[in-house]
Amino acid sequence: MxxxxxxxxxxxxxxxxxxxxxxxxxxxxxxxxxxxxxxxxxxxxxxxxxxxxxxxxxxxxxxxxxxxxxxxxxxxxxxxxxxxxxxxxxxxxxxxxxxxxxxxxxxxxxxxxxxxxxxxxxxxxxxxxxxxxxxxxxxxxxxxxxxxxxxxxxxxxxxxxxxxxDLEETVDRNETQQQIFFCKNGAGAESKGSPSTEGFIVYKDSIFMITEQASLSEGIRIERAQMVHDGILKIEGDLYILTKDYVFTSSSRAACATLARSASGPLEWKTAEGVQLKYYEL
Known part of the structure; x- marks a missing residue:
């Protein structure tokens, strides 16, 4: 409608x-x-x-x-x-x-x-x-x-x-923006998310790295620590699992939090076919 x-x-x-x-x-x-x-x-x-x-x-x-x-x-x-x-x-x-x-x-x-x-x-x-x-x-x-x-x-x-x-209501569902994007590495991190009017939503059950690299900014270290404190990130084996949908202020912040290192969201977030987010934002 x-x-x-x-x-x-x-x-x-x-x-x-x-x-x-x-x-x-x-x-x-x-x-x-x-x-x-x-x-x-x-x-x-x-x-x-x-x-x-x-x-x-x-x-x-x-x-x-x-x-x-x-x-x-x-x-x-x-x-x-x-x-x-x-x-x-x-x-x-x-x-x-x-x-x-x-x-x-x-x-x-x-x-x-x-x-x-x-x-x-x-x-x-x-x-x-x-x-x-x-x-x-x-x-x-x-x-x-x-x-x-x-x-x-x-x-x-x-x-x-x-x-x-609801966070889902902030996601643009028009024909060009309804793609789901993934951010992952070879060590087990794998997040699923979508751009939203508030920044970037990472969906429940996404998997984050625990070990933080030196390149990770202090602000994101603090945000991740707060997420652990609040039960939003839960330890599962050698990784964190996201217990609820969570909105980050940008795709880059979401990628950094997932990979526990410095990262560019437009480059790290990709469709299932491997197309980078930056091509959907242009």
């Missing part, structure tokens, strides 16, 4: 990116709001905070990993006040409500559960919560809320957090 363009209107309420920001889509009754934690008290009397909606608390976990809490409330301001007192990890919130009376308790419960599912599937953030229950709604109601959900997903990414976006 062809994807159509969207018009998004961002409004900085106090004229800076450090205050409250609203996000709206043309021909949509919903509205998104992003606000720092320290500004919530200042803006909590606004209408967006006094209605039913869903919200995402965003911050860092104990190991500096991206962390989030997804919730719902009939009056968002009251719930956020409780979270300020009880939850310390977050530093900003993105909330979504309706400019009319479209959302109610049942619909926001449904959205909360579905947003949790999407975030869990994407695997980009650690979720600090239990699984939310889902409301029982008619098929028609669910269809309407799935459209509302799709807009929440777009606006959350626009507001700077791809918590709901």
């Amino acid at each position: 062809k994807a159509f363009g969207k018009t998004i209107r961002l409004f900085l309420v106090d004229g800076t990116a450090n205050g409250l920001m609203t996000a709206e889509l043309s021909n949509w009754t919903g509205i998104g709001v992003k606000v720092p934690r320290i500004k919530i008290k200042e803006y909590s009397n606004r209408s967006e905070f006094q209605k039913p909606g869903v919200y995402i608390l965003i911050g860092k976990g104990e190991n500096n990993e991206d962390a989030a809490y997804i919730g719902e409330a009939e009056i968002i301001a009251e719930r956020l006040t409780n979270h300020i007192a009880q939850k310390d990890f977050w530093n900003e919130v993105i909330l979504f409500g309706s400019k009319d009376k479209y959302l109610n308790k049942a619909s926001v419960k449904y959205l909360e559960n579905r947003l949790y599912d999407l975030a869990l599937k994407a695997g980009r953030f650690v979720l600090n919560q239990n699984i939310p229950t889902r409301s029982e709604l008619s098929e028609a109601e669910q269809a309407e809320l799935e459209e509302f959900l799709a807009n929440i997903k777009v606006l959350t990414a626009t507001l700077g957090h791809r918590i709901f976006e």
Whole structure:
């Protein structure tokens, strides 16, 4: 199905990116709001905070990993006040409500559960919560809320957090860019990946070298060590195995991490037929 363009209107309420920001889509009754934690008290009397909606608390976990809490409330301001007192990890919130009376308790419960599912599937953030229950709604109601959900997903990414976006969605699947590329050597390393809008995705079960060569940069040594610490790289015999899809900022960084040495991604990544990535990027 062809994807159509969207018009998004961002409004900085106090004229800076450090205050409250609203996000709206043309021909949509919903509205998104992003606000720092320290500004919530200042803006909590606004209408967006006094209605039913869903919200995402965003911050860092104990190991500096991206962390989030997804919730719902009939009056968002009251719930956020409780979270300020009880939850310390977050530093900003993105909330979504309706400019009319479209959302109610049942619909926001449904959205909360579905947003949790999407975030869990994407695997980009650690979720600090239990699984939310889902409301029982008619098929028609669910269809309407799935459209509302799709807009929440777009606006959350626009507001700077791809918590709901699966890595596979960042891969260009047009006719010239749907190739899978491989990076390997004679010592057992063999990774599989694809270019993406965020850099380069290396897929689960790819095999990395353990022994690092002197040419490997310090930054990639640190990233690999963090991946081992987080369980993303797991020792299997004399090699590492990748336990989940992982995005590197460039194809060269992905190749270096795989081969544990200095490497050029456009040259090292090749199709099954041996065609180098650089010929697909030109």
